[in-house]
Amino acid sequence: MSNLSGVTVRPDCRHFRGDLPCRPNKESGYVCQNCPVYAPVQKRVLLIKLGAIGDVIRTTPLLRRLRQEYPGCYITWLTLTPAILPQAEVDEILKFDFASAMQLMARQFDIAINLDKEKEACALLLKVDAKHRFGYTLREYDGVAWPHNEQAHHKFLTGIFDQLSLQNQKPYVQEIFELCGFEFRGEEYVFDNHENKGYRWDTLPQGKPRIGLNTGCGDRWTTRLWSDEKWVTLITQLQQAGYAPVLLGGTAEAERNQRLHAATGAAYPGTFPLEQFINLMHQMDGIVTQVTMAMHISIALAKPTILMNNIFNPHEFDLYGRGQLVQPDRPCVCFYRGTCKLGTSCMEELPAEKVFAAVQTSVPLLA
Incomplete structure (x- = not known):
């Protein structure tokens, strides 16, 4: 508590701005002296996770x-995608830029966590x-990324040697918990489904279980793509x-989705800003997707997720007991590769029947 010109100021309160x-x-006219919602910060935590959106x-x-281990902690999260973070659960969300980095280096924290190997993130830690x-x-x-603590060694090594990455049997979430010195106990994602925004979905099918089909996968790992023929069969x-x-x-999948809609009559609501797209996914009863942003959103929304995987270690993904991971019948030989060494991606060896069976198991029809 401080006294400035006879006025009581409590800069240790989580609400204090300065x-x-x-x-x-602003909302209730409270002042620091005798404030009924005064909440002293017990520990200050900095979490650095810049991107991509799915990893955030x-x-x-x-x-x-963090909330359980450090009650009363004040969490600052530095990221490239602030809009994706749960506003109510993070005390301070900063977009990574020069101004944010400059002010963070002038502050003190009890705990600082960096989960990225980008040099700018490592330099900040x-x-x-x-x-x-x-x-x-x-x-x-020499300016290379390096594990700061012993618990970070495992995750660091699996990221620099494909052989170790292939042998790894720990989900990503468990790895980052252990990196921070915690035992993973099945903690769920913290995520906003934006249901309170009042989005209307009158054009969506009614009376039947809705199965969202996320037909794209971004342009980096195109070996994940499934052909139109397979999607038509599944639909x-x-x-x-x-x-x-x-x-x-999104916009990258719009042309394909319009083709699939024309060929099958499957519903296609269109493309939307991120928050609205998240809420659209929330309207689904199950999601079929490759390893991409939609997969992370589906898991975060606690949807039964049918995950189509080929080039990544299947142990990396924790579906929290909801849904199934399905893989091609032919073993993939292109671990973490964007192009197939054999010419045709093994994803074409994933039968639509196999994906359909996983949907039936994960999202059973009502009798």
Whole structure:
């Protein structure tokens, strides 16, 4: 507690801003002296996870453990995609830029965690003032990413040797928990489904289980793509069985989804901004997707997720007991490769019948 010109100020309160009136003052007229919502910060935690969006989403289970281990902590998250983070669960969300990095290096934290090997993220963990640091830092003499603490060794090594990555049997979430010195206990994602935004979905099919079909996978790992022929076969099987397939995707998938809609009559609502797309996925009863942003959103929304995987280690993904992971009948020989060494991606060896069976098991029809 401080006294400035006879006025009581409590800068240790989680609501305190310093540059602007705090929310309790703005909304209720409270002042620091005798404030009924005064909440002293017990520990200050910095979490550095810049991107991509899916990786940011699947880092959110850490928020649950941090709140449990450090009651009253104040969490600052530095990221390239602030809009994806749960606003109510992170005290301070900063977009990574020069201004944010500059002010973080002038502050003190009890705990600093960096989960990215990008050099700028590693440099920040190296320079920030923190009592305890976890994750990846920068070796000053040669500028390479390096594990700061012993618990980070496992995750670091699986990222630099394909052989170790292939042998790994730990899901990503378990790895980052262990990197921070925690035992993973099945903590779920922390995520906003944006149901309170009042989005209307009157054009969606009614009366049947909706199965969202995310037909794209981005442009980096195109070996994940499934052909139109396979999607048409799956859509037809779903329709005949009594499901309502709904085509999902962004602008990159729009042309394909329009073709599939024309060929099968499957619902295609169109493309939407991220928050609205998340809420659209929330309307589904199950999601079929490759390893891409939609997969992370589906898991975060606690949807039964039918995950089509070929080039990644299947142990990396934790579906939390909902859904199934399905893989091609032919073993993949292109681990973490964007082009197929054999010319034709093994994803074409994943039968539509196999995906359909996984949907039936994960999202059973009502008798």
